[in-house]
Amino acid sequence: MKSDRRILIAGGGLLGRLLAWRLSAGGHAEVTLLEKGSLDQPVAAAWTAAGMLAPLSELADCDAGIYELGLDSLAIWPDWISELERDSGQTIDFNQRGSLLVAHPQDYHLLRQFESKVRFKGADNRAVKRVDRGGIQALEPDLAQNINSGLFLTEEAALHSRQVLNALLKVLRNRGVTCLEHREVERCLPGRVCLSAGETLEADWVIDTRGTGASRELSGLRGVRGEVMLVESAEVRFQRPVRLMHPRYQLYVVPRPGNQLLIGATEIESEDYSPVSLRSSLELSSALYALNPSLGEARILESHSNCRPAMADNQPLLQAESGLLRINGLYRHGFLIAPAMVNRALAALAGTDSAVLAKATQGEIHHA
Ligand SMILES: Cc1cc2nc3c(=O)[nH]c(=O)nc-3n(C[C@H](O)[C@H](O)[C@H](O)COP(=O)(O)OP(=O)(O)OC[C@H]3O[C@@H](n4cnc5c(N)ncnc54)[C@H](O)[C@@H]3O)c2cc1C
Structure with missing residues (x-):
């Protein structure tokens, strides 16, 4: 990329910060990040996200393209986390111990269904291991005694989404x-953005990473609501993300530092940013209680809702024309696939990946 490129990035959530970070490396571009809310306390979906990097769990409900993007990204995240920790001086909780999928005895058939689905869709067989009571005990000794069957997904990981966003912001500010x-x-227009205050800013490139905020310019873009609760338990510890398969929902529990657990499950087809409903909090709490009755004593620290940006076909979108690049629709796997998507966006910008640029100029790229 030419050293004097001026780049305006609209949206300071996950993609906006990652792109600003990669583009500002080495001072090869003059980058400006524009965010509608606060950067320290963002309203971004990324601020609410559980931070699971779970390609196999996603494969059960998505196509193999997301899985491939996820695997590509999983290979990139460890280096990016180390680089971010070094440049920001901040620690980022990054857990690469796999994840555990469990079910209550009456729901074991859901584990078998999951297993056959991901194997059929091309999952690496070595990454899906059946575990019995002894295996579960060795991986997660604090899980309830009546959980005797599970699947250990060895490739999966998780990161602390807020720590990543905070570290990115610190590095961006340090770099000027x-x-x-x-x-x-x-x-967002080619080479130009119009602010709601009436001002117009110009640049060589505009990158639109406004997530659900871009819906007026991207037809088919919608928000899919999710709700999470952060609890603290002095008694129950998990080493890795644990998912509970259930006929109505899949609860996920992600361990966070300081005896904290982030729990979530909901996926509601509505662009509704109102607080967590009583029904969801009851479902989340009772499913959590079933993983270990001692979690009944856990303290609720926070509850949040937010909307994931999704296209009509739930596929990520990368669209480029001269002077304008849009990247959106990362849906429920934004952290999982962001590094691969960001690298494709950078290739399109630099014009070095002519295949990507050619596809991008024709319209949507589905997992490039
Ligand atoms: C409850 C929940 C749990 C999730 N869990 C996971 C998970 O475990 N793993 C995973 O991989 N993904 C997860 N996700 C998905 C992930 O958070 C998203 O895919 C990702 O954040 C999308 O990144 P983005 O940058 O496109 O959008 P965002 O992170 O939403 O960022 C968009 C930014 O643009 C700003 N903006 C909007 N409109 C404007 C405007 N007009 N002008 C300027 N700025 C604007 C917003 O304020 C925001 O800061 C989860 C999401 C939710 C809601």
């Missing part, structure tokens, strides 16, 4: 990237 908050971008 112009980070402007409370600037709402009304329109």
